[in-house]
Amino acid sequence: MKIECEPLSFFPGFLEELHLVTILLNRRGAITYCNRAFERLSGWNRDEAVGRDWFDTFIPAGQRAAIRGIFRKAVHAGEMAFTYRNEITDRRGNRHLIAWNNAEVRDASGRPTGIVSFGDDITEREKTGKEMERYARQLRYLSRQLLEVQENERRHIARELHDEIGQSLTAIKVNLENMQREAQLPAERFDTSLAITADVLQRVRNLSLELRPAILDDLGLIPALRWYLDRMARSSNLSVHFTADPSVRRLPFTLETTCFRVAQEAMTNSVRHARARRLSVELWKMREHLQLVVRDDGSGFDVPASRRQNTRGMSAGLLGMQERVSLAGGTLDIRSQQGQGTELRACFPLQPEMHREDRGKRDRRKDG
16 A cells, blocks of 8 residues: 655665665655665565555564664654664565664755665675574584594593503513512613613503593592692692682583693693793682683793784694683683783683583593
């Protein structure tokens, strides 16, 4: 149904060639002008569209009341500009998502006569955005699965090294010691064999611990961090300090693994690259968040430059930590300056109870 409306006395010629969908509505909501872009999009020609109520003709029924309310409120308040999004249905039954920028139109005497609306068809953009969001969710899921598989492989190899190869080397060492006591051969040959065996045994144990310390699965994050920090202090002549919130007990399996790996990477970087002499690790529970802080007095580095190197594939350390923290739903902040040391601060959301999935994972680790 058409509505009688005042004829449009003037419009700029460029509106005809504008790629944006353009319509003019009078103060009652009737169409007084539409450009060629509107005709192409809607399938309605100008003679058919002009005079029709914009809301009843082109807006889906479910959105009509809300969009009409926005329009009436703006007209009543005399708003010079306002924006909104809505779908419009073309003559073929297709729906288009349009982002509208609206402005009040006044005549030569300054009297408001209606609204001019410039619409951008963002249907494909919105669809692409949703597809990208879906792919991002899939990528995050695959990344989490990859880290899970990696940790499981680390755990399996570490246990094989400790339980199988370690025990076999221990048996060889014991046998050599027994043979040394019983045989009449020169002691030097046994001493050399015993030294080689003891060295290989220690290397296997170290490799097992580096891959996945059993203490992390058996006792949790705080004992594992304390053990690793003490171990680094002994091997690197490092002055260390560890502080942990006593209210922090067992955490979800994935969160314990993430915190330990991030701290491990940060501490390793402090010793290997920053040549730090003092290192501190703090673990705090703050309301519904867990905060991990690693500080050192090392040489420091240019954080923005390192991040740029990460994006070019030249360094994976920061990128790996950032990815782990992000997959756990946390945030990572690194502050450093040349000669001023480095502070790494990771913050993770906490759940009131351990996830059932995490409980199941930890139970399977114990059973395995």
